[in-house]
Amino acid sequence: MKLSTLTPVEVLAFLRLEEDDDLPADMLLTAAKSYVKGYTGLTDEELDQYEDITVAVLAICADLYENRLLTVESGNVNRVIDAILSMHSKNLL
Numbered sequence: 001m002k003l004s005t006l007t008p009v010e011v012l013a014f015l016r017l018e019e020d021d022d023l024p025a026d027m028l029l030t031a032a033k034s035y036v037k038g039y040t041g042l043t044d045e046e047l048d049q050y051e052d053i054t055v056a057v058l059a060i061c062a063d064l065y066e067n068r069l070l071t072v073e074s075g076n077v078n079r080v081i082d083a084i085l086s087m088h089s090k091n092l093l
Contacts, residue, residue: 002048003033003057014058015065023065032060041091056084 008025017023036047036057047053059081 001051001054003054004048006054011061015062028061028064032057035060039085040089050088052084056081
């Protein structure tokens with residue numbers, strides 16, 4: 001699945017939530033896409049070339065949903081997200 005075709009409804013299904021829940025799935029999706037673009041330095045067109053990026057975006061959405069607190073208890077990065085995004089990153093310094 002291309003990242004550009006991912007919808008907020010599919011994000012809710014991935015999170016196993018109903019559409020009537022008070023969750024702004026479009027906001028989660030936008031934030032996750034923005035994070036991926038900033039991390040990798042890829043354009044929207046380039047992101048669509050890699051289907052595993054969609055998995056990373058869904059995992060980021062899940063992480064954003066599960067960790068909604070204003071404080072961070074753990075500084076650990078999800079290893080799957082890190083591995084997928086690092087494979088496609090042009091921003092490595």
